[in-house]
Amino acid sequence: MFKSIVESFTNIFKKPVTKNYPAETIKHFPKYRGLIVYDVNECIFCDKCEKVCPPKAIVFHQNEDGTKEYNYNEYLCIYCGECVRNCPKTDQALTHSENKPEIGIKDNFLVTNWKKLYNDAKQSRIDYKNLKKAKKEESS
Numbered sequence: 820m821f822k823s824i825v826e827s828f829t830n831i832f833k834k835p836v837t838k839n840y841p842a843e844t845i846k847h848f849p850k851y852r853g854l855i856v857y858d859v860n861e862c863i864f865c866d867k868c869e870k871v872c873p874p875k876a877i878v879f880h881q882n883e884d885g886t887k888e889y890n891y892n893e894y895l896c897i898y899c900g901e902c903v904r905n906c907p908k909t910d911q912a913l914t915h916s917e918n919k920p921e922i923g924i925k926d927n928f929l930v931t932n933w934k935k936l937y938n939d940a941k942q943s944r945i946d947y948k949n950l951k952k953a954k955k956e957e958s959s
């Protein structure tokens with residue numbers, strides 16, 4: 820009892836262990852990976868990042884003209900860094916940024932539409948394969 824009273828009094832004069840984030844900046848832990856940054860100009864569209872992503876937070880949409888679009892859900896991402904590690908253009912197409920996620924701001928479009936966006940992207944690949952097959956058959 821006496822011990823807890825003393826501890827309570829000493830805690831009154833101690834600095835709080837919590838930080839007033841984001842007003843007060845927090846030092847990164849030594850192994851902090853940070854956010855994932857993608858550069859379309861460096862990407863060779865090999866899809867490796869999509870294949871290795873455990874929560875399926877990356878998906879490429881295949882356009883009919885042969886181009887691909889990168890889609891990334893930062894709310895699904897667990898920041899494991901597998902995509903960056905496996906990217907043949909690590910530190911160019913995919914990099915870790917020192918930045919922290921913004922707190923309390925959610926991109927509702929991504930959150931509510933991700934499942935559809937993901938399924939559409941997967942379907943676009945099947946459609947593209949079929950389109951190529953049909954064109955090949957037509958020309959032969």
Ligand code: SF4
Nearest residue numbers: 872896897899900902
């Ligand atoms: S960091 Fe991990 S979870 Fe996030 S996109 Fe890359 S592979 Fe997926």
Ligand code: SF4
Nearest residue numbers: 862863865866868906
């Ligand atoms: S692994 Fe790298 S190069 Fe390949 S698609 Fe992903 S970002 Fe582009």
